[in-house]
Amino acid sequence: MSNTYKSAGVDKEEGYKTVDKIKSAVAETHNKNVLNNLGSFGAFYEIGNYKNPVLVSGTDGVGTKLKIALDTKNYDSIGIDCFAMCANDIVCHGAKPLFFLDYLACGKLDSNVAAEIVLGMVKACKDNECALIGGETAEMPGMYKDGDYDVAGFCVGIVEKENIIDGSKIKSGDVIICLPSSGFHSNGFSLVRKIFPDFNETFEGKPLFETLLVPTKLYYQDIKKLSDKVEISGIAHITGGGIIENIPRIIPEGLCAKIEIDKIEIPSIMLECEKRGNIERHEMFGTFNMGVGMVVVVDESLANQVLEILPETYIIGEIVENDEKFILN
CATH class of the missing domain: 3.90.650.10 (PurM-like C-terminal domain)
Incomplete structure (x- = not known):
């Protein structure tokens, strides 16, 4: 019998199922600034009318809180956590979150689990008026055990340079x-x-x-x-x-x-x-x-x-x- 990618532990069909389950929900986070659809090689976001825009970015994961979610099979909140850890950081500088990308790694992909995690990100993005414009799902047998997942994200926001909050205005008595x-x-x-x-x-x-x-x-x-x-x-x-x-x-x-x-x-x-x-x-x-x-x-x-x-x-x-x-x- 000849070898296939599936026999090595990577099921591309499960990845396609994941995309099908999240595609419409992800599209709901898009606005007129998003110039392409899920599936492109890169994600395009057009910056609107700013005088002197500064991009503010942040990346983070969920840490070992993920272990509790996996052990109890409760995945819906983890996507919110991933987004929040990134977006809350850039909010500290007065930036408005523009777009978010996620990275999901696992040993064996289950489209139901992956979709539930990403749908949590969708919920958080909507709350923050932010577009989920791309991501990566990596099935990595041998690196992760079946049932194990890791989640990380990357968020980019924008702020007028004159409105940046950096603590420099803090004074005694505040x-x-x-x-x-x-x-x-x-x-x-x-x-x-x-x-x-x-x-x-x-x-x-x-x-x-x-x-x-x-x-x-x-x-x-x-x-x-x-x-x-x-x-x-x-x-x-x-x-x-x-x-x-x-x-x-x-x-x-x-x-x-x-x-x-x-x-x-x-x-x-x-x-x-x-x-x-x-x-x-x-x-x-x-x-x-x-x-x-x-x-x-x-x-x-x-x-x-x-x-x-x-x-x-x-x-x-x-x-x-x-x-x-x-x-x-």
């Missing part, structure tokens, strides 16, 4: 405001899985995996609402390294973000993780978002306006003069 997270988001799951080995145990009346798989919150719409009415001096997306590592990235020299722990509303699942794992509080804040998904820094006079526009937000600290860029009280 207020630091928390935009709450929806849970662990997509960071720290190697430790989460060590502390919670049984994803099916009951937590607060439902299977634990339902809490762990809550997708990363998308912040574009919130930031858009704010930036239309309030001048934002700095934005930090709280990902790996928690607030301890991420907030200092936007703080100018000679200034310091002074955060008050008592003001932070820590989710119950994170308190349970801390307790069960006997983890020190500082380690928790250096690993997880601890309920702070994103922070915005604004002039003190604008703080109340931010809280009115986004009622779920609250103040967690202020900017002070100090040689250290970050203090956690």
Whole structure:
């Protein structure tokens, strides 16, 4: 019997099925700026009317949160996570997400699983007014086991050069405001899985995996609402390294973000993780978002306006003069 690509473990037909299952949904994310259809070698996106446009890009994956999704066969939220981890980063600079591309690798492709993951990306793209214009599905037997998947993405946004948010306008007396997270988001799951080995145990009346798989919150719409009415001096997306590592990235020299722990509303699942794992509080804040998904820094006079526009937000600290860029009280 002669060898074929299928006999080597790669089923092209399953790939075609995946495209068929996602093609119409992906097309719904397209707008007049998308110049080609799914299946071209490259994806084309026309930039509209900007005076001095700057492209802002970000790439990321889902990390080992994917393991929980695969083990419990819940795939719908993972695509949202992948998009959010990329898009939330570029939103930090005041950019509007334009388009997104995904990369899906596996040992043996199941079109139903792949489609469910991509449809999550479609949902997230729609929420962010962003076009899913391309991607790659790689079936790699021998590299991945059957049933294993890895997911990554790449997002490009745009902002007028004069409107870039980079933290340079942050000054002493500014207020630091928390935009709450929806849970662990997509960071720290190697430790989460060590502390919670049984994803099916009951937590607060439902299977634990339902809490762990809550997708990363998308912040574009919130930031858009704010930036239309309030001048934002700095934005930090709280990902790996928690607030301890991420907030200092936007703080100018000679200034310091002074955060008050008592003001932070820590989710119950994170308190349970801390307790069960006997983890020190500082380690928790250096690993997880601890309920702070994103922070915005604004002039003190604008703080109340931010809280009115986004009622779920609250103040967690202020900017002070100090040689250290970050203090956690």
